[in-house]
Amino acid sequence: MATMGEDVYCTLVMSDNYLKGAAVLAHSLRDAGTKKKLAALITLDTLSAATIAELKELFDYLITVDRIRNPNPKNLYLMDRADLSFAFTKIYLWRQTQFRKIVYLDADIVALRAPDELFEIDAPFAAAPDVGWPDAFNSGVMVLTPDMGEYWALQTMAASGDSFDGADQGLLNQYYEHRDWQRLSFTYNTTPNAQYQWEPAYRHYKRDIKMVHFIGKQKPWMKARQSASGPGVYNELLSHWWAVYDRHSKPPIAPPASHTVATAKESESDDTSKERANVQSEPVVLSPHEASPEGDAPPSIEEPLPNPSDNAEVLTDDLREERSEPKPREFSAPQMEWDATRSAPPAESRPEAMDFPVQQYTFNDSRQLFQPPKSYPEPPKDMWYEVPQEKPAAEERPKPIFPWEKDRIVPKATRVFADDQPSPHSTPWQSLSMTSELEVDAVPSASSTTHKSSTETWQSFNNRSVNAWDAVPGIENYIRSVMEQQSPRKNKSMAIQIPSTEGQILSPPLDTAQRRESLILTDFPTAIERPSLPVTPAPIRRPTFWGEERDETGALPAADGVPDQTDWVREKLFVCPQCGFTSHESSFNASNPPLFDSANVVSRVTTVEHAPDVSTEPVSVAIEEVEAPGIAQNEDAFESEGSSPPTSPQLLPLSLHPPPAYHYYTLPEHLRPVSKLAPSLRLNSHQI
Ligand SMILES: O=c1ccn([C@@H]2O[C@H](COP(=O)(O)OP(=O)(O)O[C@H]3O[C@H](CO)[C@@H](O)[C@H](O)[C@H]3O)[C@@H](O)[C@H]2O)c(=O)[nH]1
Numbered sequence: 001m002a003t004m005g006e007d008v009y010c011t012l013v014m015s016d017n018y019l020k021g022a023a024v025l026a027h028s029l030r031d032a033g034t035k036k037k038l039a040a041l042i043t044l045d046t047l048s049a050a051t052i053a054e055l056k057e058l059f060d061y062l063i064t065v066d067r068i069r070n071p072n073p074k075n076l077y078l079m080d081r082a083d084l085s086f087a088f089t090k091i092y093l094w095r096q097t098q099f100r101k102i103v104y105l106d107a108d109i110v111a112l113r114a115p116d117e118l119f120e121i122d123a124p125f126a127a128a129p130d131v132g133w134p135d136a137f138n139s140g141v142m143v144l145t146p147d148m149g150e151y152w153a154l155q156t157m158a159a160s161g162d163s164f165d166g167a168d169q170g171l172l173n174q175y176y177e178h179r180d181w182q183r184l185s186f187t188y189n190t191t192p193n194a195q196y197q198w199e200p201a202y203r204h205y206k207r208d209i210k211m212v213h214f215i216g217k218q219k220p221w222m223k224a225r226q227s228a229s230g231p232g233v234y235n236e237l238l239s240h241w242w243a244v245y246d247r248h249s250k251p252p253i254a255p256p257a258s259h260t261v262a263t264a265k266e267s268e269s270d271d272t273s274k275e276r277a278n279v280q281s282e283p284v285v286l287s288p289h290e291a292s293p294e295g296d297a298p299p300s301i302e303e304p305l306p307n308p309s310d311n312a313e314v315l316t317d318d319l320r321e322e323r324s325e326p327k328p329r330e331f332s333a334p335q336m337e338w339d340a341t342r343s344a345p346p347a348e349s350r351p352e353a354m355d356f357p358v359q360q361y362t363f364n365d366s367r368q369l370f371q372p373p374k375s376y377p378e379p380p381k382d383m384w385y386e387v388p389q390e391k392p393a394a395e396e397r398p399k400p401i402f403p404w405e406k407d408r409i410v411p412k413a414t415r416v417f418a419d420d421q422p423s424p425h426s427t428p429w430q431s432l433s434m435t436s437e438l439e440v441d442a443v444p445s446a447s448s449t450t451h452k453s454s455t456e457t458w459q460s461f462n463n464r465s466v467n468a469w470d471a472v473p474g475i476e477n478y479i480r481s482v483m484e485q486q487s488p489r490k491n492k493s494m495a496i497q498i499p500s501t502e503g504q505i506l507s508p509p510l511d512t513a514q515r516r517e518s519l520i521l522t523d524f525p526t527a528i529e530r531p532s533l534p535v536t537p538a539p540i541r542r543p544t545f546w547g548e549e550r551d552e553t554g555a556l557p558a559a560d561g562v563p564d565q566t567d568w569v570r571e572k573l574f575v576c577p578q579c580g581f582t583s584h585e586s587s588f589n590a591s592n593p594p595l596f597d598s599a600n601v602v603s604r605v606t607t608v609e610h611a612p613d614v615s616t617e618p619v620s621v622a623i624e625e626v627e628a629p630g631i632a633q634n635e636d637a638f639e640s641e642g643s644s645p646p647t648s649p650q651l652l653p654l655s656l657h658p659p660p661a662y663h664y665y666t667l668p669e670h671l672r673p674v675s676k677l678a679p680s681l682r683l684n685s686h687q688i
């Protein structure tokens with residue numbers, strides 16, 4: 001039983017996976033020579049019997065408490081710590097008024113020194129700054145004086161879920177924000193993590209560090225031990241944790257066969273027993289050992305410490321696995337002392353790849369050959385659709401589902417289709433395919449008697465049924481065109497095969513009088529079927545347009561600059577076969593007469609000059625004299641008009657070319673010009 005007004009270090013264990021952390025914490029405090037007792041708040045319903053048994057060995061007092069869930073845990077997701085939804089359970093600390101002072105320590109803390117001096121703090125509450133937000137304190141190390149008033153106040157806050165991080169640290173910081181609390185040195189709660197980069201400060205204050213707190217989701221025991229051998233502040237401190245762990249590894253304690261955890265009532269009556277370790281419901285506190293008087297060395301210290309290099313001993317099943325291969329703790333070079341900017345790595349340092357996870361597989365050494373099973377299961381047999389033996393009755397109608405289906409009056413079918421006939425199975429399509437002279441002739445005469453009955457049925461069907469589409473020539477045309485696509489050879493073979501197969505019904509041969517014409521001359525619609533094509537209505541000429549502009553013939557006046565139509569008609573147009581350029585002989589009108597210097601020589605446009613890119617318009621045309629013996633020009637006629645013909649080839653600028661005429665005619669063979677152009681000009685030229 002705890003002495004009233006005692007001082008204790010206290011931790012919290014709510015799950016089995018924090019057992020290793022709690023063990024290292026307890027061992028580290030005792031190893032460091034603390035004079036204080038160790039207690040743990042535990043939640044019975046979430047811990048295994050083995051864990052509780054282990055904890056009983058480790059702590060002087062186990063105090064059972066109920067878990068307190070945060071009713072409003074959404075803020076936990078801000079730090080991705082949904083696992084902390086029961087962290088409010090910590091507020092049970094304030095209820096432990098049987099103690100004078102409590103130094104609370106998270107289960108993920110390792111003590112390098114026993115900070116017993118913390119119990120001397122007068123302030124009712126003290127904590128160290130949080131590395132993430134130094135104005136706030138980290139709730140992993142707290143010095144507190146239990147007080148029921150404070151407990152209820154905190155309980156009220158917890159019930160409302162008022163916490164900025166969704167867990168105890170947010171809640172407690174909010175609670176103490178406007179209250180007196182003492183700030184502890186960071187060395188009481190040094191929180192290294194992978195991001196902690198201020199190595200110079202660490203080097204400087206290293207010797208003062210009392211406790212190291214491995215905050216965050218990843219705890220030391222969750223990582224491979226080898227990870228502690230890497231460089232960096234974190235790994236250096238991590239190796240401290242493992243050193244304590246290794247030092248105290250011992251076989252797991254088997255849980256007692258009977259009830260491990262006594263009820264509160266039992267415990268009260270049995271609290272002096274040394275043999276039976278009891279766990280008491282809060283607030284009764286019992287010691288698993290006889291509570292040793294203040295100053296006595298804790299039992300674990302009295303026991304000879306296991307050899308650190310003796311790794312045969314394990315703490316739990318997990319650890320036994322992990323440590324099954326006995327190997328001495330490997331030397332870790334003081335890598336933090338090595339400054340890569342100044343020197344080569346120490347000769348004994350291990351390669352970086354040492355930390356890579358290694359997975360080894362062993363070969364199967366069985367010498368037995370593979371034995372196939374004697375028999376394999378039969379393949380499933382019902383994997384096809386069973387066609388019903390009998391055709392379902394035609395009259396059978398599906399059961400009515402909806403009310404209106406019950407009273408539905410189904411009109412009796414009046415149309416008779418070939419398929420509806422019980423015996424003959426030919427269809428109108430087949431009949432169509434058999435109407436050609438060729439096919440009918442191809443049917444062997446012997447078959448005609450075989451199918452007599454079907455022929456009769458066909459006749460009766462043919463007489464009775466007249467389909468609407470029989471009168472529509474478009475449908476018939478379509479069917480014929482489809483038939484046309486089938487080769488006559490194929491049709492013929494079909495015609496032969498059908499009667500040879502028993503049960504197959506051939507379309508009845510019709511006599512010539514009944515047979516309809518089957519030759520398709522064209523698929524074009526007839527003049528009656530064809531809709532009239534849309535045509536643009538002829539324009540109606542109006543006598544006047546905007547008044548009296550029209551001349552006496554009713555035509556509109558010519559546009560300015562457009563040559564007279566009569567001039568255009570008289571022009572000769574040459575079309576360049578290469579580029580399509582049209583050239584006009586402007587010399588063939590009255591104002592610009594044909595060029596000639598003799599009766600049989602006419603100047604003509606012969607060459608079109610192009611820009612380097614043939615696709616662009618020509619830049620000029622050349623005119624030269626050609627012999628045209630057949631067309632002696634009426635020299636006098638032109639001379640009489642006072643025109644003097646040019647005598648030598650000339651280049652006409654394009655701008656002088658008249659617009660295209662609408663009359664095209666080919667230059668006669670005898671007018672083929674002979675180019676006299678200079679080679680340089682011909683570079684981008686071609687002859688017409
Ligand atoms: O499944 C769990 C979770 C937590 N704990 C106990 O609760 C403590 C707090 O959880 P921990 O994982 O150590 O939290 P930290 O990563 O240290 O996170 C910070 O944020 C927590 C929520 O605010 C505070 O409780 C811590 O003190 C603070 O350091 C642990 O040490 C254990 O003692 C369990 O026993 N089982």
Ligand SMILES: [Mn+2]
Pocket residue numbers: 106107108140213214215216
């Ligand atoms: Mn912690």
